[in-house]
Amino acid sequence: xxxxxxxxxxxxxxxxxxxxRLLDFTRAETPWARRxxxxxxxxxxxxxxxxxxxMDRRVLHPSAVEWQRKAMERxxxxxxxxxxxxFRKEMQDLLRSPLTLVCDSRRKLRQHIDLGRPGYLGxxxxxxxxxxxxxxxxxxxxxxxxxxxSGHSLSGLQR
Numbered sequence: 157x158x159x160x161x162x163x164x165x166x167x168x169x170x171x172x173x174x175x176x177r178l179l180d181f182t183r184a185e186t187p188w189a190r191r192x193x194x195x196x197x198x199x200x201x202x203x204x205x206x207x208x209x210x211m212d213r214r215v216l217h218p219s220a221v222e223w224q225r226k227a228m229e230r231x232x233x234x235x236x237x238x239x240x241x242x243f244r245k246e247m248q249d250l251l252r253s254p255l256t257l258v259c260d261s262r263r264k265l266r267q268h269i270d271l272g273r274p275g276y277l278g279x280x281x282x283x284x285x286x287x288x289x290x291x292x293x294x295x296x297x298x299x300x301x302x303x304x305x306s307g308h309s310l311s312g313l314q315r
Contacts, residue, residue: 163284163295170292174284178264182313196301197235198275198276201269204228208255208262225251234288237280237298247272269270276302 162170181192195203204224210216227249238244247268253261277299284295303313 159188161285161287161289161301163281163286163289166187170284170289174296174299178300179314181296181300182260184310184312192297192304194297194301194302196298196305198273198302199233199305200228200231201265201272202253204255205265205269207260208259211255213259221255225255234294235298237276237302239279243272245270265284274291 162168163174165171166175167293180186180190201287204221207216207221211218211221229251232244232247232251235244238247250261250264250268253259254261255265280295280299283290289295300313304310
């Protein structure tokens with residue numbers, strides 16, 4: 157007899173919790189305190205990539221970009237959908253480098269964003285289909301933020 161993992165069984169408490177939170181995040185009637193206040197991994201990385209331009213133009217202070225880079229290191233470490241452990245580690249190391257326009261690390265950041273984006277939802281699907289899946293709240297937030305950041309509407313996701 158095969159055991160169905162919680163993330164693969166739509167009737168499991170885990171799947172119901174993920175689904176409920178996804179619906180909460182996409183319902184217009186959801187009270188503001190229960191709404192999604194996160195941006196997805198890729199939108200945050202895109203903002204960091206663009207920050208290099210604004211730092212060179214002296215619109216952003218280097219310390220602000222440094223804060224954003226450190227925040228992204230933590231986010232990537234907690235996002236198994238971004239890629240395997242070694243890919244995330246490589247990206248975290250890259251985020252410790254300067255990201256100005258003339259730096260090679262900025263070009264590498266662009267490559268990593270473009271490499272990591274395809275298959276993001278598929279990697280999350282794999283992550284939730286194991287015996288010890290990530291917390292349902294974490295999975296729902298990551299998936300909802302990614303879909304909304306990708307241009308899907310609340311009503312479209314609700315359907």
